[in-house]
Amino acid sequence: MRVFLAGGTGVIGPPLVARLLAGRHVVGVLARSPESAAKVEAMGAESVAGNALNSRSLTYAVRTFKPDVVINQLTSLPKSLLNLREATRAAKLTNRLRHEAAPVLVAAAEEVGAERIISQSIAFAQEPGDGERVEADPLYLAAPKAHRDVVEAVAANESATMGSTSVAGVVLRYGAFYGPGSYFAAGEAYPKMLARRLLPVIGEGRGVWGLLHVDDAVDATIRAMTGPPQIYNIVDDDPVASSELLPWMAYALGVKQPRTMPRWMFNAGPATILRYLIDEQPPVSSERARTVLGWTPRHADWRRELARILRGD
Numbered sequence: 001m002r003v004f005l006a007g008g009t010g011v012i013g014p015p016l017v018a019r020l021l022a023g024r025h026v027v028g029v030l031a032r033s034p035e036s037a038a039k040v041e042a043m044g045a046e047s048v049a050g051n052a053l054n055s056r057s058l059t060y061a062v063r064t065f066k067p068d069v070v071i072n073q074l075t076s077l078p079k080s081l082l083n084l085r086e087a088t089r090a091a092k093l094t095n096r097l098r099h100e101a102a103p104v105l106v107a108a109a110e111e112v113g114a115e116r117i118i119s120q121s122i123a124f125a126q127e128p129g130d131g132e133r134v135e136a137d138p139l140y141l142a143a144p145k146a147h148r149d150v151v152e153a154v155a156a157n158e159s160a161t162m163g164s165t166s167v168a169g170v171v172l173r174y175g176a177f178y179g180p181g182s183y184f185a186a187g188e189a190y191p192k193m194l195a196r197r198l199l200p201v202i203g204e205g206r207g208v209w210g211l212l213h214v215d216d217a218v219d220a221t222i223r224a225m226t227g228p229p230q231i232y233n234i235v236d237d238d239p240v241a242s243s244e245l246l247p248w249m250a251y252a253l254g255v256k257q258p259r260t261m262p263r264w265m266f267n268a269g270p271a272t273i274l275r276y277l278i279d280e281q282p283p284v285s286s287e288r289a290r291t292v293l294g295w296t297p298r299h300a301d302w303r304r305e306l307a308r309i310l311r312g313d
Contacts, residue, residue: 001225004065006030006052006105007073007120009039011181012174016073016218017043023222028065030058052101062108069225070109072119072161074101081189082198088270095149098157106160109167116168118224119161123173123210123233125154128280135173135231135288144272158231168229172220175235175284178306179214184249186312194246195255203263203279205243210235210284211306213299220295227293233286237300242278252307 003020007013008029017040020027027045030052031037037047050061052074062070074097078090102119109117126133127140140151162169178184184191193199212235220234240248246258266275289295299305 001068002026002028002066003069003071003225004028004030004048004062004067004114005045005071005073006058006101007071007075008043008045009036010073010075010077011177011179012073012120012214012217012221014043015214016071016221017045019218019222021045028067030061052097055100055104058101058104059108059111062105062114063112066112067109068115070105070114070117070167071221072102072105072117072157074098075120079189081183081193082196084270091146091150091270095153098153102157102160106164106167106169110164114167116170116225116229117161117164118170118172118221119157121154121158121171121173121231123175123212123235123284123286124277124281125151125173126282126284128276128282130282132283132285133233134285135233140276143276144268146270147273147276150273162229162231170224170227170229171231172217172224173231173233173284174217174220175210175212175233177214177217178211178302178309180309182214182309184306185309190249191253191310194250194253194258197256197259199246200259200261201243201246201278202261202266202275205241205246205260205278207242207276207278207281208239208283209242209245209277209281210239210286211302212236213297213302213305216297216299219298220289220293223293223295230288230292232289232293232295233284234289234295235284235286236297236302238302239283240302246278248303249306249310252310 040047076093
């Protein structure tokens with residue numbers, strides 16, 4: 001198949017391109033700059049010039065490549081979470097990509113007669129509270145303002161992807177990535193924050209993380225190319241509360257244990273997102289992906305692999 005990938009140079013992009021090429025697909029990757037085009041071509045894929053936030057440019061890129069499948073992995077994640085201004089700017093750009101680029105990609109897919117569009121979403125955007133969440137449970141649209149902006153963008157992206165009458169839509173709600181290039185990798189955001197004691201246990205640390213190795217995210221994406229068009233949660237088999245995860249990470253890194261800080265200190269602005277992740281996010285079930293897509297994570301137990309990634313072994 002001909003596969004058009006928007007967002008091919010992030011955490012999931014390179015291993016996804018490698019798997020697609022190994023499967024003998026023809027892969028075109030959106031490239032905004034000559035530097036991005038060089039990275040794409042170094043991976044063995046075809047670079048397709050275009051700007052994700054320019055509707056004409058993005059449409060023309062899809063029209064030129066004429067894909068059978070469109071994969072939307074567009075995000076703009078900050079390299080560092082320690083610079084609040086940079087992190088806020090990146091979050092706003094990712095929100096724009098979800099609001100603006102997603103419907104353009106769907107319309108372009110319809111125009112060229114593509115069979116399917118697959119969009120990246122997140123498994124940590126559902127309403128807090130007791131009990132495990134499934135795909136039909138509501139997103140956290142009543143979140144505080146900065147957090148609500150993120151969730152509304154996620155909802156817009158999912159709605160656009162599933163809203164076509166002629167192109168099958170699949171949404172993959174990935175868990176928290178760990179693996180090369182992720183925030184958990186050695187020298188990246190979470191190890192740096194833990195070393196400086198800037199990633200605290202907030203409140204009781206009740207937030208439950210559904211972790212996901214990048215390779216398992218790639219496996220799910222490959223399966224989504226032919227599986228039934230639905231929304232799928234994609235998380236591993238071993239959910240873990242922040243009250244366990246953060247101290248475990250600090251121990252694995254050989255740094256001081258994280259501080260415990262009260263919830264009221266995280267009641268405004270982007271800090272509410274961190275409060276949600278650490279003390280509020282509910283556990284998420286990926287049973288649908290297992291039974292419908294036949295997907296099973298190869299990294300079912302995150303501890304050994306994450307320890308290696310944190311240390312950079």
